[in-house]
Amino acid sequence: MEEAFVFVVLTMNATIRVATPLILCAMAGMFSERSGVIDISLEGKMLGAAFIAASVAAVTGSPWLALTAGIAAATCLALLHGFACITHHGNQVVSGVAINILVSGLTVVLGIAWFHRGGQTPSLEATARFMPISLPLSEYLADVPVLGTVYSRLVSGHNLLVYVAFLAVPLAWWVLFRTRFGLRLRAVGENPKAVDTAGISVTWLRYRAVLICGLLTGIAGTYLSIANNAAFVRDMTAGQGYIALAALIFGKWRPWTAFGACLLFGFLNAVAIRLQGVPLPAIGEVPVVFIEALPYLLTVVLLAGFVGKAVAPKAIGEPYVKER
Amino acid sequence: MSAPPAELPRWIDIGLIPVINICLALLVSGLIIVAIGENPFAAMAIMIRGALGYGEGIGYTLYYTTNFIFTGLAVAIAFHAGLFNIGGEGQAYIGGLGVGLAILAFDSSLPFFLLLPLGILAAAAFGAAWAAIPAWLQAYRGSHIVITTIMFNFIAYAVMVYLMVNVLIKPGQMSPESREFADAGHLPFIHEMLAGIGITVTPTPLNLSIVWALVCCVGVWAYIWRTRWGYELRAVGHNEAAAVYAGARPRHIVVAAMCISGALAGFVGFNEIMGVHHRLLLNFPAGYGFTGIAVSLMGRNHPVGVVLASVLFGVLYQGGAELAFEVPTITRELVVTIQGLVILFSGALAYMSTPWVTRAWRALLGWRAGAAVAEEA
Numbered sequence: 001m002e003e004a005f006v007f008v009v010l011t012m013n014a015t016i017r018v019a020t021p022l023i024l025c026a027m028a029g030m031f032s033e034r035s036g037v038i039d040i041s042l043e044g045k046m047l048g049a050a051f052i053a054a055s056v057a058a059v060t061g062s063p064w065l066a067l068t069a070g071i072a073a074a075t076c077l078a079l080l081h082g083f084a085c086i087t088h089h090g091n092q093v094v095s096g097v098a099i100n101i102l103v104s105g106l107t108v109v110l111g112i113a114w115f116h117r118g119g120q121t122p123s124l125e126a127t128a129r130f131m132p133i134s135l136p137l138s139e140y141l142a143d144v145p146v147l148g149t150v151y152s153r154l155v156s157g158h159n160l161l162v163y164v165a166f167l168a169v170p171l172a173w174w175v176l177f178r179t180r181f182g183l184r185l186r187a188v189g190e191n192p193k194a195v196d197t198a199g200i201s202v203t204w205l206r207y208r209a210v211l212i213c214g215l216l217t218g219i220a221g222t223y224l225s226i227a228n229n230a231a232f233v234r235d236m237t238a239g240q241g242y243i244a245l246a247a248l249i250f251g252k253w254r255p256w257t258a259f260g261a262c263l264l265f266g267f268l269n270a271v272a273i274r275l276q277g278v279p280l281p282a283i284g285e286v287p288v289v290f291i292e293a294l295p296y297l298l299t300v301v302l303l304a305g306f307v308g309k310a311v312a313p314k315a316i317g318e319p320y321v322k323e324r
Numbered sequence: 325m326s327a328p329p330a331e332l333p334r335w336i337d338i339g340l341i342p343v344i345n346i347c348l349a350l351l352v353s354g355l356i357i358v359a360i361g362e363n364p365f366a367a368m369a370i371m372i373r374g375a376l377g378y379g380e381g382i383g384y385t386l387y388y389t390t391n392f393i394f395t396g397l398a399v400a401i402a403f404h405a406g407l408f409n410i411g412g413e414g415q416a417y418i419g420g421l422g423v424g425l426a427i428l429a430f431d432s433s434l435p436f437f438l439l440l441p442l443g444i445l446a447a448a449a450f451g452a453a454w455a456a457i458p459a460w461l462q463a464y465r466g467s468h469i470v471i472t473t474i475m476f477n478f479i480a481y482a483v484m485v486y487l488m489v490n491v492l493i494k495p496g497q498m499s500p501e502s503r504e505f506a507d508a509g510h511l512p513f514i515h516e517m518l519a520g521i522g523i524t525v526t527p528t529p530l531n532l533s534i535v536w537a538l539v540c541c542v543g544v545w546a547y548i549w550r551t552r553w554g555y556e557l558r559a560v561g562h563n564e565a566a567a568v569y570a571g572a573r574p575r576h577i578v579v580a581a582m583c584i585s586g587a588l589a590g591f592v593g594f595n596e597i598m599g600v601h602h603r604l605l606l607n608f609p610a611g612y613g614f615t616g617i618a619v620s621l622m623g624r625n626h627p628v629g630v631v632l633a634s635v636l637f638g639v640l641y642q643g644g645a646e647l648a649f650e651v652p653t654i655t656r657e658l659v660v661t662i663q664g665l666v667i668l669f670s671g672a673l674a675y676m677s678t679p680w681v682t683r684a685w686r687a688l689l690g691w692r693a694g695a696a697v698a699e700e701a
Contacts, residue, residue: 084672095672102664108657113360293482303467
């Protein structure tokens with residue numbers, strides 16, 4: 001019993017680690033898409049931020065500078081996306097694909113030119129990273145049955161960016177649904193013409209949405225390379241940006257449901273790693289690739305409207321042209 | 325895609341502006357090369373020499389070109405129907421699976437001239453089927469095709485890994501590859517065919533499928549611009565509501581366009597599996613599906629443009645490999661970077677230069693008109 005409980009706690013712990021970048025990216029995508037700008041470049045922004053953060057951390061040894069640089073990198077990419085989609089009315093999907101491909105090439109090109117390690121950045125010392133934080137009393141409470149274990153092994157002991165990700169969800173909810181800015185942002189994704197008629201700049205609103213997206217993907221990328229790992233490895237995002245996009249859609253473009261989807265997909269991943277080669281009763285051995293592909297499959301099924309219905313913001317993907 | 329302003333003459337719109345966009349992409353690529361401390365002109369010279377300077381280089385360039393023609397056409401035909409097919413990668417993967425299964429089943433019993441059409445049909449059928457599901461979901465269930473095709477790329481990957489590792493692997497070996505096809509299941513290499521008529525060239529992976537790629541170009545051109553179906557397809561792509569009034573059935577057209585698109589992407593499997601590797605293996609689509617997006621955007625969704633853009637990307641791929649070999653600080657990923665820039669400038673920012681060009685063109689016209697007036701006076 002005790003053993004099973006520890007197993008559950010450890011799996012949940014792994015879930016949190018895997019879900020953190022997904023949560024940040026899903027919230028990022030939510031701001032962008034709720035304002036009417038499709039963002040399939042979550043992957044590219046996260047990868048770019050991961051690379052720049054790891055590079056800066058390797059050179060300066062400061063995680064805070066690295067975080068700033070990571071956010072700056074992702075924000076630059078977000079501005080590029082905004083410049084193409086908002087200013088020049090370009091195709092948003094094409095722009096996203098361009099950014100993803102550009103970054104996947106550029107990070108390796110620059111990585112090899114700067115560090116000569118086949119695209120990796122040097123391994124970071126603990127002081128250059130965001131290390132796990134022990135919350136107050138966690139050692140003291142560790143021996144308390146159940147609650148103590150949960151507190152000291154599940155709630156405590158993560159790095160700062162994990163807590164940032166979990167705080168980002170209520171914050172995103174509050175901004176989107178309880179502030180004037182959020183109301184306008186949602187309105188611009190549904191009916192930009194009405195927002196424009198009310199005398200509010202569609203362009204500036206969408207740029208702000210895209211900037212928030214850059215900020216959050218920047219934190220996600222930084223988490224990957226200097227908090228969860230100790231270096232940047234080529235293509236280290238490995239499709240997590242797309243999984244976050246899937247989670248956002250699976251969560252129907254809402255903060256709490258998207259958060260739930262991120263936890264679910266993170267949990268699937270954590271379980272997939274643990275189930276490697278373990279036969280399950282009645283089903284036999286489940287190939288790990290299928291558990292990994294499950295988020296994509298679930299999203300397709302949901303989008304097809306077989307389980308509930310995901311309705312995108314109405315004006316998503318349409319550039320807003322003021323004068324006809 | 326937003327339409328360009330109508331007042332520019334056609335040659336500027338389809339000739340000059342794409343060239344400006346490519347030049348911008350190459351300019352930024354050059355700056356990147358400068359930033360990593362190399363000489364962009366020297367790099368370009370190495371690339372061109374490596375891709376076109378000798379027989380082996382040309383063979384590899386055309387082999388890459390073959391794949392880009394298939395995926396470029398696939399993206400282009402979907403664009404004409406107003407659809408964005410990002411799923412070329414997965415469709416190529418599953419198309420290759422189709423070729424592999426067909427040849428593995430029949431290579432001992434059928435001769436080459438039957439296996440050839442069988443391979444083409446299998447690639448087309450499997451690729452089309454993999455594209456048909458997102459198409460059907462878009463047409464009948466309203467799910468967004470961009471998202472579903474992205475998801476299907478990952479699902480295709482999972483399916484292939486499972487099949488190769490657990491089912492199709494040749495017994496008694498570690499690497500997930502099937503057994504090699506019998507000789508009847510090989511497409512002839514171009515160097516073999518040339519040797520048959522007495523011309524000796526260096527062996528390269530270039531094979532008969534490049535001929536099929538060119539046939540597909542003609543076929544796609546004829547389909548889009550010379551058939552009723554192609555007309556309906558373009559009508560739906562331009563204005564779905566108007567097309568309905570004209571009697572087109574958008575749902576059928578969406579599914580048909582995506583099936584053709586998927587079949588074309590599936591032919592990458594035909595080239596790779598039947599033409600080059602002669603066995604089923606993992607990771608053979610190697611990003612060709614994504615490059616197809618750049619090829620199609622650069623070629624303005626026209627088969628002639630697709631062929632030209634494919635040759636350019638063939639040069640970039642082969643030249644990039646040569647460059648990475650000769651200059652240690654530069655890697656093959658530079659080509660991926662250039663590809664991203666091409667998609668950015670010829671796709672997302674396609675009309676960024678239009679206002680400037682329009683202004684310059686007007687100034688030129690005004691200057692000419694002024695000169696004519698001065699001459700009369």
